[in-house]
Amino acid sequence: MPTVTLRDVAARAGVSIKTVSNVVHNVGGKVSPQTADRVRQAIEELGYRPNLSARRLRSGHSRVIALALPDLRNPYFADVAAATITAARDRGYNVFIEQTGGSAEAELDAIEGMSDPMIEGVIIAPLLLDQRQLAGRDLPLPLVLLGQREPGFACDQVSVDNMEASRQVTAHLIGRGYRRIAIIGRQDDVPDVTAVQRIDGYRRALKEAGIEADASLAPVLRQTPYSRAAGAQCMASLLELLQPPDAVYCLADVLAFGALSALHAAGLRVPEDMGLAGFDGLEEARYRVPTLTTVAPDLEQMAQAAVDALIERIQSDENIGPRDITCDFDLILGHSSEASRG
Amino acid sequence: MPTVTLRDVAARAGVSIKTVSNVVHNVGGKVSPQTADRVRQAIEELGYRPNLSARRLRSGHSRVIALALPDLRNPYFADVAAATITAARDRGYNVFIEQTGGSAEAELDAIEGMSDPMIEGVIIAPLLLDQRQLAGRDLPLPLVLLGQREPGFACDQVSVDNMEASRQVTAHLIGRGYRRIAIIGRQDDVPDVTAVQRIDGYRRALKEAGIEADASLAPVLRQTPYSRAAGAQCMASLLELLQPPDAVYCLADVLAFGALSALHAAGLRVPEDMGLAGFDGLEEARYRVPTLTTVAPDLEQMAQAAVDALIERIQSDENIGPRDITCDFDLILGHSSEASRG
Known part of the structure; x- marks a missing residue:
């Protein structure tokens, strides 16, 4: 059943949307009593929203979900939020954003919908x-x-x-002739399943190419969460190795942006002296000099799938078992991995 | 009166927060009836939130505000949203984000709180x-x-x-020896008061230095809203002039990021061949090569002031006249404006 909109009410009452809004919000000054009555009648006939809050309470459906993420200032999470809000709105849901700020406790609070009793379900990008x-x-x-x-x-x-x-982005670097490929983004104390999977893919590509993994090329990130500053710091430490890498794969684009800045500070050229690749497919990757090779998850697809799965859980009376929904990604080739060193 | 939290209830009932949460959300399986009773008693004694929705309805206070902005994928607006959500949360309010997507109609809808009757007030960054x-x-x-x-x-x-x-950022470019200073960000059909003010400041600095404004250096942006792509396109058109600029001031950092990319594509060096400055103080400005000179508004201060002003309006029974609240900014000097051409 399509949601009745203010526009529908305005059309039915033969008035402007603005007028309906004034009546709905009880800003009566500019609306004649006759017009207000006509609007209220249209609202009644269409069963529209001035009573939505009350209806929501009765039915227990606020149509509010929460999106928990570390920090909107990280552009990956801003992109995730943009796509999720759009997908939720398309389904008639509004979104509260919980910035968990790299706190495990805040992530637990978010899962429990602690910030507001209206929250009907939660999408979380955990850290x-x-x-x-x-x-x-x-x-x-x-x-x-x-x-x-x-x-x-x-x-x-x-x-x-x-x-x-x-595995694909690492294999791409190997195919371009890079051999000592470092990885930035490993975190020691953080039980980040996603990062573990990405590190496994990196190791698999090395193994497939017969390249022995060098532990010194997989340093532990000292700063959490992922940021430009963390990437710059980790890159600087890699350059101090007796045998520095000839390429670096970063588990997030923001890490690669910081690494790029550190490489420039050290007087090294990308891709000639050092290859570079990231993960996230941020717009900034296409506007850096050089452009950044990166893995771009299909965020619109992910957001849509997450919102659909959550609403299905919210609306279902049955216990839905855990589901794994796998979305598409693209490997986007930039100039940062272009050197042919075969 | 401080808000009673789930933590307070847990302490009073002598149980974990998780247990209180289970009772609040009616996930009873893991909680014994005795414990659930104790939790409900603590909730009652402290007057806590399982009844918050009902209380809100009675009092007419949902404690929900809306933040309307063009697009969260624009990092300036992501930073604004991050700061606003934090400031609102500190005051016990939650925020719906309305992405108006560069539509005047969507901005009007947002002002009228059309997406949800719970919205008590609106903060808008209009375009x-x-x-x-x-x-x-x-x-x-x-x-x-x-x-x-x-x-x-x-x-x-x-x-x-x-x-x-x-005026200050333009005067800075003049002080560094740049003379033909272009401006990127002028939009013809868009009644953007903020942009008009910034263009006035640019003209004032030129006038103070006795430099005649050259209309060809203030082209109209063909793409809306502000984006890296728009900045790159506008920069490319400036480079086609018979007398191209020797510096460019962009009304938003994203425009400058695009301009930087276009300058590199044209084989020009920043700051040696062309000076560059932006506006917004984004983190990316500190990690570009070269780092970008930019004006950084104090976003935390702005968000706090906006939330405080809005809540005062929401809670006041009186008619508050329009107020102008002016916040601080810093001029951040990067390498992009460093060439001394005196």
């Missing part, structure tokens, strides 16, 4: 959440995870095939 | 809104404008001194 804690437990609200799920965690997972995407 | 249409009219909801206000538009304005900031 520090230890999913093993939640394995086998009932969740208080319908939950969809953007990223990879631990076995036993009773939510839906919406993700690209992180291992395969990571 | 295409013709404020003159709204001058002298009653607004259906409390409204705060991020940016400059038309006289007669009955909302609060929270903004930096755009004219002065723009």
Whole structure:
């Protein structure tokens, strides 16, 4: 059943949308009593929203979901939020954004919908959440995870095939002739299943090419969460190695943007002296000099799938088992990985 | 009166927050009836939130505000949203984000709180809104404008001194020896008061230095809204002039990022062949090569002021006249304007 809109009410009452809005919001000054009555009659006939709050309460449906993510200032999460808000709006839902700021406790709070009793379900892009804690437990609200799920965690997972995407971008660097390929983004204390998958894909590509993995090329990130500053710092430490890398694959584009800045500060050219690749497909990657090779998940597809899965859980009376939804990605080739060093 | 939190209830009942959450969300499986009773008693004693929705309805206070902005994928607006959500949360309010997508109609809808009857007030960063249409009219909801206000538009304005900031960055370029300074960001059909102020500041700095403004250096942006693509396109057109500029001031950092990319494509060096400056103080400006000179508004201060002003309007029984709140900015010097050409 399509939602009745203010436009429908305006058309029925033969008045402007503005007038309907004034009546709805009880800003009566500019509306004649006769017109207001006509609007109220149209609202009644169409069963429209001045009573929506009350109807929502009675039915228990606020049509509000939460999107929990570390920080909107990170452009990847801003893109995720943009796509999720659009997909939710298309289904008649509004979104509260919970910025968890790299706090595991804030991520748990978000999963439990703690910020507002209106929240009917949660989509989370976790960073520090230890999913093993939640394995086998009932969740208080319908939950969809953007990223990879631990076995036993009773939510839906919406993700690209992180291992395969990571394998492809690493194999691309190898194909271009790079041999000592470092990886930036490994975090020691963080139980980030998605990152683990990406690191596995990197190792698999090395193995397929017969290149031995060098632990010194997979340093632990000292700063959390992913940021330009963390990428720059980690790149600088890689340049201090006795045997520095000839290419670097970053698990997030923002890390690669920071690495690019650090390489320039060190007087090194990309791609001639060092190859570089990222992950996320951010717009900035296409406008950097050189443009950045990156894996671009289909964020619109992911957002749509996450919203659809969550609403299905919200509206279903049955217990839906955990589902894994795999979305598309593209490997976007930039100039940052162009050097042929065969 | 401080808000009672789930933590308070958990402490009073002597149970975990998780248990309280399960009771609140009626996920009863894991909670014994005795424990659930204890939790409900604590909720009752503290007057806590399971009944919040009902209380809100009775009091007419949903504690939900809307933030309307063109597109979260634009990093300036993502930063604005991050700061606004944080400031609102500190005051116990949640935020719906309305992406108006560069549509004047969507901006009007947002001002009227059309997406949800729960919305108690609106903060808007407008793009295409013709404020003159709204001058002298009653607004259906409390409204705060991020940016400059038309006289007669009955909302609060929270903004930096755009004219002065723009004058300073232009004077800085002149001080570095640049003389033919172009401006990117002028839009012909768009009644953008903020942009008009910034262009005025640019012209004032030229006048103070005795430099005659050259209309060919202030081309009209063919693409709307501000984007990297628009900046690149406009920069390319400036390079086709018989007398191209020796520096470019962009009214938004994303325009400058696009311009930088176009300059590189044309084989020109920044700052040696062309000086460059932006506006917004985005993090990307500090990680570009060269780093970008830019005006950084104090977004935390702006968000706080906007949220405070809006909540005051929401909670006040009196008619508050329009207020102008001016926030701080910094001129951040990057390498993009470093060439001394005196």
